[in-house]
Amino acid sequence: MILVNGLATDQVLACDRGLLYGDGVFRTLVMRDGRVNSWKRHYAKLDSDCSALEISCPDEEFFLRDFSVISQAEREGVLRITVTRGESARGYAIRENNPVTRIVSLSGLPHFGNSMLADGVHARWCKIRLGLQPRLAGIKHLNRLENVLARLEWKDISIFEGLICDERGYVIEGVSSNIVIRQGNAFYTPDLSKCGVAGVQRERLMEYVHPGIKVLDILPDMLMDADEVMICNSVIGLLQVRELEGRTWVKGEATQELRRLLEGEDEI
């Protein structure tokens, strides 16, 4: 089911700036039993991402109304929210007070199975390097060709995720996940101030884990030497990377613990 500005349709205008220029932002979130996990946090991030691009974020109530309509048909699934700068005449210039486009769609929840949750996943290194763009870093915007090209690098279905470095060689993220590593009692996550997407589950972990997760420039060697490597996003929650280009890890207790933290109710 797809709602575009509240109306059930699977179409958008061909002159929407989301399509013309990737001029918009999005979020991916999970609905279970008609409820959206961590909604307040997702909305805050959507609003802040919109602001960073000078897009006027629709009021929360519009999304809540969309969720209510959708949940009358389906009680669970993966929601994608997209907000674009709206339709446009030709050219980059933007009209004052251009109405934005709001798209909310629901698709089926992927089923990972208990073994993936318990046993973790295989990952690989992607060859593409992320460019540095502080003005867009952290934002979940619609300019995702780097992630698309990274995902094109493999077809082996036993590989669950590809890890990507930036042009300086620092580890930044998975194609569709954030990365947390454990070294002894310390947790680290890549600095996303120059590129990458700062996800909501990473943000939750940074709040929940005591005494915190340190933001750091992480080289691939440091990740390979880590005691545990974890990837997270709103759909998978948290998974352990158990194999990465020949390096294997034993089942990690921290992963289990952090996953339980994310599975708990979000206080926000």
Next chain:
Amino acid sequence: MILVNGLATDQVLACDRGLLYGDGVFRTLVMRDGRVNSWKRHYAKLDSDCSALEISCPDEEFFLRDFSVISQAEREGVLRITVTRGESARGYAIRENNPVTRIVSLSGLPHFGNSMLADGVHARWCKIRLGLQPRLAGIKHLNRLENVLARLEWKDISIFEGLICDERGYVIEGVSSNIVIRQGNAFYTPDLSKCGVAGVQRERLMEYVHPGIKVLDILPDMLMDADEVMICNSVIGLLQVRELEGRTWVKGEATQELRRLLEGEDEI
């Protein structure tokens, strides 16, 4: 008028990867008297941009058929061709042999007036710096948020174009144009191997001008010291920059000559 995969409609599927991820490429070209300028060159560039993203470019005949349909309704205007990787399930992964989406739209030709052609335009420096991404450099893809943010930097309608540097400080392009400068008898254009869009009119100039246009890393100071600064794209052709942040230039003869070169028939 808009044709999506040959059908007259102003809508595309909301699950098109062009909208979801900016996963596609585009071209802007001019139709006059039902004929498309430099079509062979544009198609070659479209095909090469598609290849760079591993998108299968539709055969030329599909576009020619679209042009024929459009030109029965309107004889002149600005055509925008968009090719996306097509519709998609959720997630970055791509299905084998996914049919691409082909969008051709026509909008009115802007009227620049003789004074702009003769007297040139005012430009400004944009604050945003382009990130470096060799994998996407030169390609006219749909990930254009940097250009959108650059265009957001000014509202003064007397400013026609904004010039953008990359993160290293080199001049790269205008928001929607390429740059050529003249220093004495020598012509230079920025190196676009790390970022920027390599346009068809720049390519034509590089072929037409003898003994050639040198591709160079150009710092803003060098541009400010140039004898002539020109911007080009398929819609404006070639215009002289006559004022840039207080620096003014007298009317340049090279601009007139290069514009005539572009107005001539494209041999290709």
